Amino acid sequence: MCGVRVLVPVLLLVRVSAWGPGSPPGAAAELAAGTAHRAVPGSEKAASPRAPAARALSQTSAAGPCRHGLAAHLRRRAPRAARHRASAGGFPGRRLPAGARHLRDPRAAESSRLSGGSRSVSQMCVEKSLLFRSNTPYPTDTVPAPDGCVLFCVQLHDSKLNYYQQPQVIQESDFFKFSEKYGKHSFIAPSQVQPSFSPFYRAGDPILIYFGSSSVLSTLRQPVKMGSSGLCVDGNPAGFLDSKSTSCTRIFANLSKSCVTDPALDAASYYRDFYVLKVPVNDTIAQSMKIKVAAVAPPEAPQIRDNTCINVVSEVIYEIEFSGTHGIQSVSVWFKMSNISGNAGSALQQHFTLHFWTRTLSHTLPRSGNPGYITGAPLLITNRGAMQHMSILQSEGDGSCSQFLRHTLQFGRNVRSGCKLSLSPVLEESNCSYTQQKLYEAFQGMKRAEDLAITGSAHSTQAEDWITILIQNCSAQAVNCTSCCMIPLTLEIQILWTKVGLLSNPQAQILGARYLFQCHPLKFLSTSTVPLTTVVTFTDMTEWPEPPRGQPQVHWKLPFDIFFPFKVAVNLERSYRDDLAGYFFLILIICSILCC
Amino acid sequence: MAVELFSHPALHTRYRAGLCSAAALALALLTLLTYVPPLFVAYRSHGFWRKQSSYLEQPTVRFRYELLLVATTGPSPGSFLAWSTFPAFNRLQGERLRVPLLSIREEDKNQDGKMDQFHFRLELPLQPTEHVVGVQLILLFSYQLYRMSTFVMQSMAFLQYFSPVPGSQLYMNGDLKLKQRQLLNYCGLDTRYNVSLVNGTSPFASDYDLTNIIAAYWDRNVTTVFSDPNPLWMAGRATDTPFIINATIHYPVEVILYQPGFWEVIKFAWIQYVSILLIFLWVFGRIKMFIFQNHVLTTTSVTPVLPVSPVLSYKQHQS
Numbered sequence: 001m002c003g004v005r006v007l008v009p010v011l012l013l014v015r016v017s018a019w020g021p022g023s024p025p026g027a028a029a030e031l032a033a034g035t036a037h038r039a040v041p042g043s044e045k046a047a048s049p050r051a052p053a054a055r056a057l058s059q060t061s062a063a064g065p066c067r068h069g070l071a072a073h074l075r076r077r078a079p080r081a082a083r084h085r086a087s088a089g090g091f092p093g094r095r096l097p098a099g100a101r102h103l104r105d106p107r108a109a110e111s112s113r114l115s116g117g118s119r120s121v122s123q124m125c126v127e128k129s130l131l132f133r134s135n136t137p138y139p140t141d142t143v144p145a146p147d148g149c150v151l152f153c154v155q156l157h158d159s160k161l162n163y164y165q166q167p168q169v170i171q172e173s174d175f176f177k178f179s180e181k182y183g184k185h186s187f188i189a190p191s192q193v194q195p196s197f198s199p200f201y202r203a204g205d206p207i208l209i210y211f212g213s214s215s216v217l218s219t220l221r222q223p224v225k226m227g228s229s230g231l232c233v234d235g236n237p238a239g240f241l242d243s244k245s246t247s248c249t250r251i252f253a254n255l256s257k258s259c260v261t262d263p264a265l266d267a268a269s270y271y272r273d274f275y276v277l278k279v280p281v282n283d284t285i286a287q288s289m290k291i292k293v294a295a296v297a298p299p300e301a302p303q304i305r306d307n308t309c310i311n312v313v314s315e316v317i318y319e320i321e322f323s324g325t326h327g328i329q330s331v332s333v334w335f336k337m338s339n340i341s342g343n344a345g346s347a348l349q350q351h352f353t354l355h356f357w358t359r360t361l362s363h364t365l366p367r368s369g370n371p372g373y374i375t376g377a378p379l380l381i382t383n384r385g386a387m388q389h390m391s392i393l394q395s396e397g398d399g400s401c402s403q404f405l406r407h408t409l410q411f412g413r414n415v416r417s418g419c420k421l422s423l424s425p426v427l428e429e430s431n432c433s434y435t436q437q438k439l440y441e442a443f444q445g446m447k448r449a450e451d452l453a454i455t456g457s458a459h460s461t462q463a464e465d466w467i468t469i470l471i472q473n474c475s476a477q478a479v480n481c482t483s484c485c486m487i488p489l490t491l492e493i494q495i496l497w498t499k500v501g502l503l504s505n506p507q508a509q510i511l512g513a514r515y516l517f518q519c520h521p522l523k524f525l526s527t528s529t530v531p532l533t534t535v536v537t538f539t540d541m542t543e544w545p546e547p548p549r550g551q552p553q554v555h556w557k558l559p560f561d562i563f564f565p566f567k568v569a570v571n572l573e574r575s576y577r578d579d580l581a582g583y584f585f586l587i588l589i590i591c592s593i594l595c596c
Numbered sequence: 597m598a599v600e601l602f603s604h605p606a607l608h609t610r611y612r613a614g615l616c617s618a619a620a621l622a623l624a625l626l627t628l629l630t631y632v633p634p635l636f637v638a639y640r641s642h643g644f645w646r647k648q649s650s651y652l653e654q655p656t657v658r659f660r661y662e663l664l665l666v667a668t669t670g671p672s673p674g675s676f677l678a679w680s681t682f683p684a685f686n687r688l689q690g691e692r693l694r695v696p697l698l699s700i701r702e703e704d705k706n707q708d709g710k711m712d713q714f715h716f717r718l719e720l721p722l723q724p725t726e727h728v729v730g731v732q733l734i735l736l737f738s739y740q741l742y743r744m745s746t747f748v749m750q751s752m753a754f755l756q757y758f759s760p761v762p763g764s765q766l767y768m769n770g771d772l773k774l775k776q777r778q779l780l781n782y783c784g785l786d787t788r789y790n791v792s793l794v795n796g797t798s799p800f801a802s803d804y805d806l807t808n809i810i811a812a813y814w815d816r817n818v819t820t821v822f823s824d825p826n827p828l829w830m831a832g833r834a835t836d837t838p839f840i841i842n843a844t845i846h847y848p849v850e851v852i853l854y855q856p857g858f859w860e861v862i863k864f865a866w867i868q869y870v871s872i873l874l875i876f877l878w879v880f881g882r883i884k885m886f887i888f889q890n891h892v893l894t895t896t897s898v899t900p901v902l903p904v905s906p907v908l909s910y911k912q913h914q915s
Contacts, residue, residue, distance in 0.1 A: 375701070
C-alpha cells in the first residue's frame with residue numbers, strides 16, 4: 001500500500017515534466033532514472049541520478065540475477081588496470097564516428113594525469129543486467145564482482161566528464177532531411193517557383209504584352225512611386241482586374257534633352273509597337289491572341305518650344321474590357337497632356353490609371369462597396385441620372401480655389417478644406433442673386449448633387465437606392481437683415497450613417513445627408529476675395545444590440561469578472577485542457593480506490 | 597478498509613496559577629511575542645502598506661478637431677507657412693497663412709465603443725517655388741479614463757520633423773502614450789487638466805507660440821506624448837502637388853498607476869499580517885503546550901472528568 005501511494009505521484013511527476021514544450025527529451029529520461037534509483041532499497045542514497053558518464057534509463061523490472069539485487073557498489077580502484085581490461089573486452093561493436101577519433105584522447109590525458117598511480121577514482125557500480133544509455137564516445141567497462149555478478153561502473157559527480165551526444169552519421173540520402181530539421185534562417189534563398197501560365201488571367205495576374213518587332217514577351221506596366229523620393233518605378237506590373245490609380249514624380253536634370261528622348265513623356269510609348277495578349281500564352285502567339293491598343297485622340301510627340309517642353313504625358317488612362325475567362329477583349333488608352341517649363345531640376349507628376357470594365361455589368365462608375373459602403377470609397381451621387389463621385393472645393397498652390405480640381409470625398413473620413421475665391425469678376429454685375437449663384441456653383445461644382453446613394457452598390461435606375469440631399473441655403477438665415485446680400489462662406493456637409501445587417505458582417509448604409517450653408521452679409525466683407533470653407537462630417541449612429549454581443553450566454557447576476565481566474569486558466573491552457581482533465585480524473589479514481 | 601481521517605485531543609486540561617505568578621507573566625509574554633512580531637516582520641519586509649497600485653485600461657480618446665501647423669519652407673527665419681483651427685492665430689499669420697486640406701478618421705477596430713486608431717491626412721498646397729523642409733504639428737485630443745477615478749483631460753500629440761532635403765510627404769505612425777508624474781486617485785472626478793492647451797480666444801501672439809504651449813503642457817503632471825513615431829520623409833515633390841502629412845496614431849491600452857484607497861490598503865496589510873501570524877500562533881502554541889504540560893512553570897492542572905470512562909476518572913481522582 002505504501003509503495004503504491006509513493007509511486008503514483010512519482011509517475012505523475014514524470015508526465016508533468018514531459019509536458020513542458022521547451023524541455024529536452026533527456027529531462028524525462030533523467031527523471032525516470034531518478035525514480036528508478038529512488039525505488040532501489042538499501043544503499044541507493046549514494047547513487048546520484050545524474051551519474052555523469054552514463055545517463056541511465058532503466059527499462060527493466062527490478063529483478064536481477066544477483067543476490068543483492070540492485071544494490072550499487074561503491075568501489076575504489078586504480079583506473080589503469082581496469083581500463084586495460086576494458087580496451088581488451090569492454091563494449092564490443094560500438095562504432096566511433098570519424099570525428100571522434102580526432103578528438104583529444106582522454107585515455108592518454110588521464111593516464112598521464114594518473115601516472116603516479118597514487119590517485120584513485122571513486123566509482124559507482126550497478127548491476128550490468130540493467131539497461132543503460134551511455135553518451136561517452138569511448139568504450140565503457142564492466143567489472144566482474146567477487147560474487148559472480150557483472151557490474152557496470154561510472155564515476156560519480158564529475159561534471160567535467162560529461163560528453164556531447166554522439167553525432168549522427170550523415171548518408172547522402174538523408175542530408176536534406178537533417179538540413180531541413182536542424183537548419184534555421186540563413187542566406188540560402190528558398191527555391192523560386194517558375195511562373196506558370198494559366199489558360200486565362202486571374203485577378204492580380206500580370207497582363208502580358210508582346211512586342212511584334214522584337215518578338216519579346218513582357219508585361220503591361222503601371223509606374224508607381226517607391227522609396228523616399230517618390231520617383232517613378234517603371235517596372236511595376238499592372239494587375240488584371242486591379243482597377244487603380246497611381247502617381248509618381250519624374251525629375252529632369254536636362255529637360256531639353258529628356259523632352260524628346262525620354263519615352264515616358266511620349267504618348268506613343270504607351271500604345272504603339274506592342275500588343276496586349278488576350279489570355280496568357282507561353283509559346284506561339286497567334287494573331288487572334290493579339291489585341292492592339294487603341295489610342296483615343298493620339299497626341300503628338302513632345303517637343304521643345306521657347307525653353308518649354310510641350311505635349312508631355314501627364315496622365316495615362318487605360319480602359320480594358322474583359323469577359324470572364326475569355327480574357328481581354330479590347331484596350332483603349334486616353335492621355336492628358338501638359339507642358340513643363342525648362343528650368344533646371346524641373347519635375348512632373350504623372351498619373352496612371354487602369355480601369356477594367358465588362359459589358360455584362362453596366363456600371364459606369366466602380367462600386368463603392370457591395371452592398372454597404374467601404375470605408376475610404378468615394379460617395380456616389382446623381383445629377384439627373386448621371387452618376388458621379390461627391391467632391392468638394394480644393395485650393396491651388398497659391399491658396400486660391402481651383403477651377404477644375406476638386407477633392408473626392410471618401411466614406412468615413414471627416415474633411416475640412418479651404419480656399420480663397422476672387423469675387424471681383426462677379427461683383428461687377430452687382431447683382432446679389434448672381435453672386436450667390438456663383439458661390440453655390442463654386443461650392444457644389446458644375447454638376448450639383450441631387451441624390452446620394454444609400455449603399456455602395458446603388459444602381460442609378462433604382463430609386464430606392466437613393467436619398468435626396470437636404471439643402472439649407474442662405475435664404476433661411478437672412479432674418480434680421482432683409483436688405484443685406486447674404487452670401488455662403490462655409491458649406492457643412494453632414495452625413496448620417498449606420499451599420500446594418502449581421503454583427504459579424506456589418507454593412508455601412510447612409511441614412512441622410514444635408515448641405516448646410518453658413519452665410520454672411522456681403523457688405524461686411526472688406527476685400528474682394530472671400531475665404532470659402534467646406535467641412536464634411538460623418539456621424540455614426542449605429543444602434544448596438546444588447547450586450548453581450550457574442551454568442552448567447554447565461555446571464556449571471558454577478559459581477560462580470562467574478563470567475564476571472566478560471567476564465568484565464570481556460571483560455572491559456574486550452575491545448576492542455578484535455579490532458580489536465582484526464583489527469584484530474586485519474587487522480588480522482590486513484591483517490592477513490594485508495595480511500596475505500 | 598477504514599483509514600484514520602481525523603483525531604482531536606479528548607482531554608481539555610486547565611492549568612491554574614495566580615495572577616502575578618511566573619506562569620501568568622510568561623503567558624502574557626508569550627501572547628505578546630505571538631501577536632506583535634508578525635507585525636514587525638510584515639512591516640520590515642517592505643510593502644506592508646500598499647502605496648501604489650496599477651490597472652490596465654484603454655483610454656477613451658477623441659480628436660478635438662483642433663490643430664496647429666507650422667511648416668518651414670526654407671532656412672531664412674521668415675520662410676514658413678502656418679495654419680490652425682483657431683481664427684485668431686490665422687489672422688496673425690497674414691500672408692503666411694495657407695489653408696490645407698484635412699482628412700480625418702477615427703476607427704474603432706474591435707468595436708468596443710472606444711476608438712483605437714486615428715488616421716490623419718493633411719495636404720498643404722504649395723506654389724512651385726516653395727519647398728517644405730520641416731513640419732511642426734500640434735494635434736489636440738480629449739483623453740478620458742473611467743475605471744478607477746474618472747480622469748478627464750485635454751492632451752496633445754506633438755509631431756515634428758526637419759530634413760535637409762525638401763520633402764513631398766511625411767509619414768508617421770506611433771502611439772499616444774500616457775505619461776504620469778503623479779499617481780491618479782482611486783475614486784472621484786479629476787478635471788485638473790481639462791483645460792484647453794491653446795487659448796483659442798486670445799488675440800495675443802504669445803498664446804500661440806509653440807514654446808509657450810509646450811512649456812505649459814509639460815508643467816502638467818499627467819500628459820500624453822506621441823511616442824515611437826517612425827517618421828518617413830519622402831523627397832521628390834512635383835511642382836504642382838501639395839505637401840502631404842500622413843499620420844496614424846494608435847490609442848493603446850495603458851498601465852495606469854493610482855493611489856489605492858483605504859480598504860484596499862487595509863486588505864493587503866491584513867493578508868500579510870495574518871499569514872505570518874498563523875506561523876507564530878502554531879509555534880507559540882507548541883511552546884505553551886510544552887511549558888504547561890511539562891510543568892516548567894508552577895501551575896495547578898485541572899483535568900475534567902470524563903463521563904464515558906469511569907475507570908479513568910476514578911484513577912485521576914486518586915492522583
